[in-house]
Amino acid sequence: MAVRTISPDVYSIGAIDWNLRLFDALIGTPEGTSYNAFVVKGTEKTALIDTVDPAFEESLLKNLMRIGISSLDYIVINHAEQDHAGSLPLLLDMFPGAKVVADEKCRDLLGRLLDVPEDRVTVVKDGDTIDLGGKTLEFIIAPWVHWPETMMTYLKEDGILFSCDLFGSHLATSELFVRDFTKVERMAKRYFAEIMMPFRSSVLAAMQKVAEREVRIIAPSHGPFYDDPSLILDVYAEWTSDTVKNLVLLPYVSMHGSTAKMVSFLTDALIERGIEVQPYDLSKSDLGDIAMTTLDAATIVIATPTVLFGPHPVALNAAYILSALKPKTKFISVIGSFGWGGKTVQTLVDTLSHLSAEVIDPVYIRGYPTGEDLVALNALADTIVKKHEGLLTRSEEGSG
Structure with a gap:
């Protein structure tokens, strides 16, 4: 996937998996998916937010090179699942000075699943922040959306919510932002039903935390982004309700x-x-x-x-x-x-x-x-x- 600018000094550098038809050997993905990863450059430090599935780690490294990244200060892992964190071991070898940022449960899972050394991880709690220099990352703990260690990252100055799996869709598309929601809504609904529906109460709690912040862009880990957050927030309000x-x-x-x-x-x-x-x-x-x-x-x-x-x-x-x-x-x-x-x-x-x-x-x-x-x-x-x-x-x- 090409490098694309979300806002000044904020880049989408993930990968599009056009041909995936079965996710986790369980979930049908008739329109493929994407593994979204992001770079945020401050005046002092640089952070990578999430990685990609290991099958696309070469693409991720090339994209880092394209925007001139020779070192990383932080690698934020919102979720320990392979499609988010699978390339982390390689990145830790490539960037030995980088600190992994994760919540406590995610740190433990990264050790178990990917053999990430505990001393490479900086543990953050709900509401903690990191100042990159003009770019402030705030961490929002969102357990059971859909794993127990899920976290979201909010870029305060730009109003960008890197929402992890929340608000996502398994959809391979060249569009960066949603322009025709009628095309995206079905895949977002399918994604919610298959992944988020068992955790509706946890999703509601996470949405309340989102509502407390000024969010101008929602950038999930799968599918296109929303520069009109109301599009996805409104349908989520319906899907999480008790209305049938x-x-x-x-x-x-x-x-x-x-x-x-x-x-x-x-x-x-x-x-x-x-x-x-x-x-x-x-x-x-x-x-x-x-x-x-x-x-x-x-x-x-x-x-x-x-x-x-x-x-x-x-x-x-x-x-x-x-x-x-x-x-x-x-x-x-x-x-x-x-x-x-x-x-x-x-x-x-x-x-x-x-x-x-x-x-x-x-x-x-x-x-x-x-x-x-x-x-x-x-x-x-x-x-x-x-x-x-x-x-x-x-x-x-x-x-x-």
């Missing part, structure tokens, strides 16, 4: 058509009743898309056949991931079919027990759905309608 929409998320898998028939029928029944429905065939769908939908869904209904004595493994995997993401969904249920019995419903409900959601009576049938089974699905649709109406009524009363 009149929407049912319906992830499903079907082996011989019985469950698919139930899903089709329930989908139509809900649509007829004025509820938005988003079904996802788990054998084909991207889990990132499902995660995004959970941000809005008032209800999740998982549909699965029985394999031996439990849910289809793909459905169980989806339930596990949904449980880990901890969406603000208010209601959950299960539909599906079996041949001779099993513990499908209980297994899925137990897996989703971490969600603060009410369980609506499932519709679990034997074989292909009969007329009686379709009546039960209609009853489920009616129940969901009533639950949503009550939820929306309480929401309106609360806002009034």
